[in-house]
Amino acid sequence: xxxxxxxxxxxxxxxxxxxxxxxxxxxxxxxxxxxxxxxxxxxxxxxxxxxxxxxxxxxxxxxxxxxxxxxxxxxxxxxxxxxxxxxxxxxxxxxxxxxxxxxxxxxxxxxxxxxxxxxxxxxx
Amino acid sequence: xxxxxxxxxxxxxxxxxxxxxxxxxxxxxxxxxxxxxxxxxxxxxxxxxxxxxxxxxxxxxxxxxxxxxxxxxxxxxxxxxxxxxxxxxxxxxxxxxxxxxxxxxxxxxxxxxxxxxxxxxxxxxxxxxxxxxxxxxxxxxxxxxxxxxxxxxxxxxxxxxxxxxxxxxxxxxxxxxxxxxxxxxxxxxxxxxxxxxxxxxxxxxxxxxxxxxxxxxxxxxxxxxxxxxxxxxxxxxxxxxxxxxxxxxxxxxxxxxxxxxxxxxxxxxxxxxxxxxxxxxxxxxxxxxxxxxxx
Numbered sequence: 001x002x003x004x005x006x007x008x009x010x011x012x013x014x015x016x017x018x019x020x021x022x023x024x025x026x027x028x029x030x031x032x033x034x035x036x037x038x039x040x041x042x043x044x045x046x047x048x049x050x051x052x053x054x055x056x057x058x059x060x061x062x063x064x065x066x067x068x069x070x071x072x073x074x075x076x077x078x079x080x081x082x083x084x085x086x087x088x089x090x091x092x093x094x095x096x097x098x099x100x101x102x103x104x105x106x107x108x109x110x111x112x113x114x115x116x117x118x119x120x121x122x123x124x
Numbered sequence: 125x126x127x128x129x130x131x132x133x134x135x136x137x138x139x140x141x142x143x144x145x146x147x148x149x150x151x152x153x154x155x156x157x158x159x160x161x162x163x164x165x166x167x168x169x170x171x172x173x174x175x176x177x178x179x180x181x182x183x184x185x186x187x188x189x190x191x192x193x194x195x196x197x198x199x200x201x202x203x204x205x206x207x208x209x210x211x212x213x214x215x216x217x218x219x220x221x222x223x224x225x226x227x228x229x230x231x232x233x234x235x236x237x238x239x240x241x242x243x244x245x246x247x248x249x250x251x252x253x254x255x256x257x258x259x260x261x262x263x264x265x266x267x268x269x270x271x272x273x274x275x276x277x278x279x280x281x282x283x284x285x286x287x288x289x290x291x292x293x294x295x296x297x298x299x300x301x302x303x304x305x306x307x308x309x310x311x312x313x314x315x316x317x318x319x320x321x322x323x324x325x326x327x328x329x330x331x332x333x334x335x336x337x338x339x340x341x342x343x344x345x346x347x348x349x350x351x352x353x354x355x356x357x358x359x360x361x362x363x364x365x366x367x368x369x370x371x372x373x374x375x376x377x378x379x380x381x382x383x384x385x386x387x388x389x390x391x392x393x394x395x396x397x398x399x400x401x402x403x404x405x406x407x408x409x410x411x412x413x414x415x416x417x418x419x
Contacts, residue, residue: 006399006400007346007399007400008399009397009398009399012400037294037298039294039297039298039317040291040294042316042317043290043291043294043316043317046312046315046316047315047316048315048316048318048335048336048339049153049316049317049318049319049335050319050334050335050336051336054336
């Protein structure tokens with residue numbers, strides 16, 4: 001369900017957040033599906049429970065998962081990821097710098113738009 | 125809550141542990157690490173109420189543990205060497221536990237044994253080290269205690285038994301809010317289950333923090349120095365360990381920040397990338413570098 005890249009410079013908890021969201025977008029995980037507890041996922045991924053807890057707290061805050069006390073952790077029955085201005089700003093900056101790189105390497109507008117479309121399809 | 129407060133204990137006139145304070149909540153796993161003879165077993169035996177403290181207090185939910193059967197009924201203790209009545213077989217031992225401990229859960233014991241597969245008709249003296257350890261864990265956990273204290277419980281366990289042991293343990297913690305104090309040299313294992321950790325050195329607390337913060341004590345970096353790292357790099361005091369394969373260097377540093385990246389780049393680094401460091405590596409580097417590094 002989650003594959004970590006231990007050699008990556010991306011923090012482990014961010015990798016967990018991203019992969020959980022990816023699983024949801026690809027519908028590998030659906031609303032109401034049970035996901036492993038913090039301790040079980042930590043044991044499986046060979047990482048500290050605190051790191052998994054941090055990722056789960058963020059996913060819960062964003063409305064992707066929900067914890068029902070005594071029952072476990074689930075994909076939220078209604079996933080509504082709140083629009084977060086800071087996150088949107090960050091994404092814009094990242095896209096802008098990537099577009100610039102591609103343009104420098106000779107990609108035209110059509111090719112860049114094509115690439116974005118492909119990526120969108122891939123995760124939908 | 126398990127509270128160890130300002131604990132001192134020694135043998136004859138030699139203090140073994142000094143001024144130790146630890147708290148463990150129910151539902152929490154606290155790891156105890158340290159070199160051989162750092163005082164881990166002495167501390168654990170005090171916490172289990174076997175040794176009387178020279179000074180300080182050990183309280184479970186506010187009640188002292190020493191010489192207190194009511195408190196001891198709520199705690200499980202897996203020792204480094206577990207001795208039982210030698211000529212009893214496992215079945216007899218289980219019966220004895222059922223008599224002594226009113227909450228002993230025999231169904232759970234049988235479920236555990238589906239996994240651990242102990243020969244229940246065999247006598248204690250004929251059990252291997254790993255079998256005795258499994259038996260101790262099963263008996264003490266099936267008492268359904270509120271707290272479980274374990275001294276090096278994974279020693280003697282094969283890799284499969286070790287994995288099962290961790291799985292069963294976290295189930296108890298999640299389902300029954302079991303509070304756990306565990307000492308181990310199996311740092312890869314501890315890293316995966318502990319919420320917080322105490323590092324002992326010569327009988328004293330050297331570090332005590334959440335496992336997450338512990339992992340951030342040091343940072344491992346992959347750094348590329350085309351043409352090799354110069355003397356200036358080797359002289360940086362915050363670099364505790366440095367090794368290289370060709371122009372790719374692996375550094376373990378203390379106090380990683382942007383300023384350090386800048387200085388590394390100034391010294392010729394073309395790429396600086398932090399990567400995950402294991403608790404085991406972190407522990408070894410901390411032990412080796414003691415004294416060489418001053419904050």
